[in-house]
Amino acid sequence: MWRQGVVSVSFLAAIALVLVLNRRAAGSGDSSVEPRFHFTNITAEAGIDFVHHGPTLDPKLDDIAPLVSSLGASVTVADVNDDGWPDLYFTNSRFGYPNALYLNRRDGTFVDTARAAGLADVNRPGEGVSMGAVWGDFDNDGLEDVLIYKWGYLQLFKNMGNLEFKDVTEAAGLRHWMNANGAVWFDYDRDGLLDLYVGGYYRSDIDLWHLKTTRIMENSFEFATNGGKNRLFHNLGGGRFEDVTDKMGVGSTRWTLAVAAADFNGDGWPDLFLANDYGPEELYLNDHGQRFVLSRVGLESDSKSGMSATLGDVLNRGRVDAFVTNISEPGYLFHGNNLRLNFLPELGRFQQAAEGVVADAGWAWGAQLGDLDNDGHNELFIVNGYVSGDRDRSYWYAASKIAGAFGPVFEDARSWPAIGTASLSGYERSRVLVNRGLAGWRDVAAQVGVTDEYDGRAIVLVDLFNRGVLDVVVANQKQPALVYKNTVAPGNHWIAFKLVGTRSNRSAIGAEVTLEFGAERQLQIVHGGVGFASQNDRRLHFGLGRTGRADRVVIRWPSGTVQTIEHPAVDQLHVVTEPRPDA
Amino acid sequence: MTAVAALTIRERSRALWTRLGQLDPRWLVSFLITLVLVVGEARYGILGGYDRLAVALGVCMATELALSRWLRGRFANPQSAYITGVSLALLIKPRVDLLWPFALGGFLAIASKYVLQYRGRHLWNPSNFSIALLVLAAPASVAILSRQWGNDLATNAVIWCFGLLIVSRVRMLHITLTYVACFVGLAALRHWIVSGPLLAEIAPITGPMYQLFIFFMITDPKTTVSTVRGRIIVAAAVAVAEAAIRLAGDFHVAALSPLYPAPPILALAIVGPVANLIDLYRADRSGRST
Numbered sequence: 001m002w003r004q005g006v007v008s009v010s011f012l013a014a015i016a017l018v019l020v021l022n023r024r025a026a027g028s029g030d031s032s033v034e035p036r037f038h039f040t041n042i043t044a045e046a047g048i049d050f051v052h053h054g055p056t057l058d059p060k061l062d063d064i065a066p067l068v069s070s071l072g073a074s075v076t077v078a079d080v081n082d083d084g085w086p087d088l089y090f091t092n093s094r095f096g097y098p099n100a101l102y103l104n105r106r107d108g109t110f111v112d113t114a115r116a117a118g119l120a121d122v123n124r125p126g127e128g129v130s131m132g133a134v135w136g137d138f139d140n141d142g143l144e145d146v147l148i149y150k151w152g153y154l155q156l157f158k159n160m161g162n163l164e165f166k167d168v169t170e171a172a173g174l175r176h177w178m179n180a181n182g183a184v185w186f187d188y189d190r191d192g193l194l195d196l197y198v199g200g201y202y203r204s205d206i207d208l209w210h211l212k213t214t215r216i217m218e219n220s221f222e223f224a225t226n227g228g229k230n231r232l233f234h235n236l237g238g239g240r241f242e243d244v245t246d247k248m249g250v251g252s253t254r255w256t257l258a259v260a261a262a263d264f265n266g267d268g269w270p271d272l273f274l275a276n277d278y279g280p281e282e283l284y285l286n287d288h289g290q291r292f293v294l295s296r297v298g299l300e301s302d303s304k305s306g307m308s309a310t311l312g313d314v315l316n317r318g319r320v321d322a323f324v325t326n327i328s329e330p331g332y333l334f335h336g337n338n339l340r341l342n343f344l345p346e347l348g349r350f351q352q353a354a355e356g357v358v359a360d361a362g363w364a365w366g367a368q369l370g371d372l373d374n375d376g377h378n379e380l381f382i383v384n385g386y387v388s389g390d391r392d393r394s395y396w397y398a399a400s401k402i403a404g405a406f407g408p409v410f411e412d413a414r415s416w417p418a419i420g421t422a423s424l425s426g427y428e429r430s431r432v433l434v435n436r437g438l439a440g441w442r443d444v445a446a447q448v449g450v451t452d453e454y455d456g457r458a459i460v461l462v463d464l465f466n467r468g469v470l471d472v473v474v475a476n477q478k479q480p481a482l483v484y485k486n487t488v489a490p491g492n493h494w495i496a497f498k499l500v501g502t503r504s505n506r507s508a509i510g511a512e513v514t515l516e517f518g519a520e521r522q523l524q525i526v527h528g529g530v531g532f533a534s535q536n537d538r539r540l541h542f543g544l545g546r547t548g549r550a551d552r553v554v555i556r557w558p559s560g561t562v563q564t565i566e567h568p569a570v571d572q573l574h575v576v577t578e579p580r581p582d583a
Numbered sequence: 584m585t586a587v588a589a590l591t592i593r594e595r596s597r598a599l600w601t602r603l604g605q606l607d608p609r610w611l612v613s614f615l616i617t618l619v620l621v622v623g624e625a626r627y628g629i630l631g632g633y634d635r636l637a638v639a640l641g642v643c644m645a646t647e648l649a650l651s652r653w654l655r656g657r658f659a660n661p662q663s664a665y666i667t668g669v670s671l672a673l674l675i676k677p678r679v680d681l682l683w684p685f686a687l688g689g690f691l692a693i694a695s696k697y698v699l700q701y702r703g704r705h706l707w708n709p710s711n712f713s714i715a716l717l718v719l720a721a722p723a724s725v726a727i728l729s730r731q732w733g734n735d736l737a738t739n740a741v742i743w744c745f746g747l748l749i750v751s752r753v754r755m756l757h758i759t760l761t762y763v764a765c766f767v768g769l770a771a772l773r774h775w776i777v778s779g780p781l782l783a784e785i786a787p788i789t790g791p792m793y794q795l796f797i798f799f800m801i802t803d804p805k806t807t808v809s810t811v812r813g814r815i816i817v818a819a820a821v822a823v824a825e826a827a828i829r830l831a832g833d834f835h836v837a838a839l840s841p842l843y844p845a846p847p848i849l850a851l852a853i854v855g856p857v858a859n860l861i862d863l864y865r866a867d868r869s870g871r872s873t
Contacts, residue, residue, distance in 0.1 A: 400787075400843075404790025405783070405790075417783045
């Protein structure tokens with residue numbers, strides 16, 4: 001009898017333990033951490049009044065319109081007038097609603113100059129609506145050009161100077177209809193000219209305003225391959241591009257939401273990392289600029305819902321790691337984010353290291369790695385939330401009904417239950433995760449003043465006011481943009497680099513900068529688009545902690561040139577021009 | 584083929600069929616769940632990590648062996664613990680970094696057989712109890728099976744064929760068919776009430792959660808009532824309870840929202856023990872053995 005009693009007590013204790021452990025897993029924030037930085041929402045003071053508007057689509061999609069039209073808010077950073085102050089470009093996604101180019105007035109405020117620049121009125125019937133943009137000097141004339149990717153025709157604008165842009169899409173050979181949600185500039189063949197990779201989401205034969213069929217959705221919740229074909233455009237020079245997708249073997253038809261480029265395996269050639277919705281991530285390894293090979297590094301069987309391809313050196317190992325956001329919803333789905341530590345050179349694979357607050361950030365979208373407190377380690381800022389409708393009506397149950405259907409049923413939008421005014425992972429709070437190295441990550445969002453519940457999509461890190469700290473700008477879906485000004489407690493030092501290519505592309509996209517300071521070593525890369533629908537300040541910002549010492553900087557330019565700078569001065573921006581061979 | 588050869592094949596098939604019927608049902612069920620496990624893992628990586636399987640299986644089997652020896656003085660056949668362990672590994676999908684749901688879930692599943700008893704019989708199917716408890720008590724940590732066989736018709740067909748074959752051999756086909764018929768009929772009714780797409784209402788039964796439910800859980804001989812008629816009524820009652828949960832979900836009844844992630848499992852967790860209690864009570868009154 002007493003034995004039965006012992007078993008019964010153990011049984012009850014196990015139930016109690018379930019409750020305790022679940023409570024711990026549900027815990028948000030960590031008051032034991034005292035962050036040394038704080039964000040202030042200065043959106044209004046800065047003169048940023050951008051509000052995103054989602055697309056209105058074919059009435060055949062009305063039942064699930066809030067789901068389908070939940071993309072398009074993007075933000076990118078570029079110094080469009082080359083004055084040394086970063087400017088911001090936001091995309092809109094409804095016909096007749098303009099994109100915005102906020103010029104930095106150097107006094108803490110911005111002014112929208114998109115209309116005068118010719119970059120506002122791009123969302124038009126027959127042409128499509130904007131989903132994002134990437135900046136890069138494709139013609140090496142010293143001015144930042146921009147590609148706008150759309151659900152519709154791609155548009156390439158050449159920067160003519162004096163804040164004027166010219167649509168050169170047709171002449172460049174880029175007038176292709178794609179339902180694209182991600183793109184990246186990179187120089188895959190290292191010829192000094194920026195090439196372009198664009199990720200397709202819906203198939204490119206679909207016009208979302210004039211549907212011939214409602215069979216446009218994914219054919220599997222986790223292994224869909226009926227998305228839009230990605231395309232690689234080779235820069236031929238002279239303002240012309242050539243579609244080399246099939247020749248180079250990078251025409252994935254998974255539902256690509258984000259694209260990033262970096263040399264993951266250390267062979268000197270930039271590879272392509274894709275975050276795919278309804279499917280596994282993909283890493284295309286660059287074979288000396290001659291072709292790409294879809295790698296088998298353990299990504300192929302780990303199928304989730306990749307949203308953002310965020311790259312950075314997570315543990316100061318001098319390696320580029322990848323953080324990919326996914327979906328977590330209590331009770332329904334724990335796809336969980338992936339933090340993939342790069343062990344390709346040694347082991348030929350990534351090591352999944354996401355746990356706790358890193359793994360679960362709700363329905364996560366854009367994310368960026370950057371040193372927010374200048375302590376020498378990268379923090380992680382994640383925005384999230386899918387559809388914020390009625391707070392007391394959730395679409396999750398309805399979504400769970402259709403998610404298990406056979407492919408032919410699943411891919412037909414008419415089979416999906418109507419969402420009405422319900423929410424789907426709406427009103428989620430952003431996450432700000434402090435990096436404590438091997439001690440793990442702590443969520444300090446509320447403590448540092450990040451309390452908004454908008455449906456965040458894109459996020460960028462940028463030193464908006466040239467103060468030596470990383471500020472944050474967020475583009476929210478169908479909601480106002482946010483500008484968070486960062487205040488870092490005194491004591492920590494920093495150093496930043498702006499790179500100018502000569503033999504390499506002038507934007508220096510693809511350049512790797514490794515900073516050695518004390519016992520630490522951190523790698524950063526100049527990106528031509530990273531995260532989700534975003535592009536950070538291309539000036540590379542390193543925190544140095546309290547020591548205030550930078551021992552050595554090693555710059556590996558895309559051309560292959562390696563440049564070393566010993567003991568650069570700290571607490572300042574260094575403009576570094578790529579040395580010419582005879583220099 | 585000659586008529587003699589055809590006859591021989593027919594006779595051999597019949598002999599095999601008869602022999603299958605004489606096997607301990609747990610062997611057939613073990614085979615089926617292993618098939619699901621192997622196909623699901625090979626094609627779709629359904630486990631999400633072998634450590635999950637190892638923990639769930641290890642804890643279930645260790646708990647079964649330990650408790651049976653300690654409480655009953657003999658080691659129990661570990662087959663049902665194997666089935667429970669694999670079911671747990673397949674059906675619960677916790678946050679990626681958590682293993683404790685498999686450990687605690689495995690312990691609770693097996694221990695429930697020894698604790699939640701009435702007149703020497705356990706009332707809940709072990710995995711049903713454990714999963715229902717985890718879904719209700721630990722929603723921030725545990726979700727129900729989210730991998731979908733790639734939404735692939737062929738994989739579904741294989742599982743359904745073997746599943747139907749095996750439940751017919753263990754003489755529980757009437758439960759499966761009753762439940763499926765009721766589910767489809769009630770899906771049509773829900774479609775009529777909520778005006779949603781009919782296919783969306785029927786779609787869930789094509790998913791792997793339902794396959795595990797209708798072939799392993801609702802048909803568990805140890806936790807079904809004693810008569811064929813009773814089992815048919817219980818299967819129908821489970822389907823009705825599930826439809827009620829689903830309708831509440833369609834109408835966003837907030838108080839019942841914890842039930843929405845796993846309607847069939849929670850419906851069985853509610854109806855099953857009540858039916859077993861009634862069955863045991865009736866048997867007791869009539870002096871009949873269950």
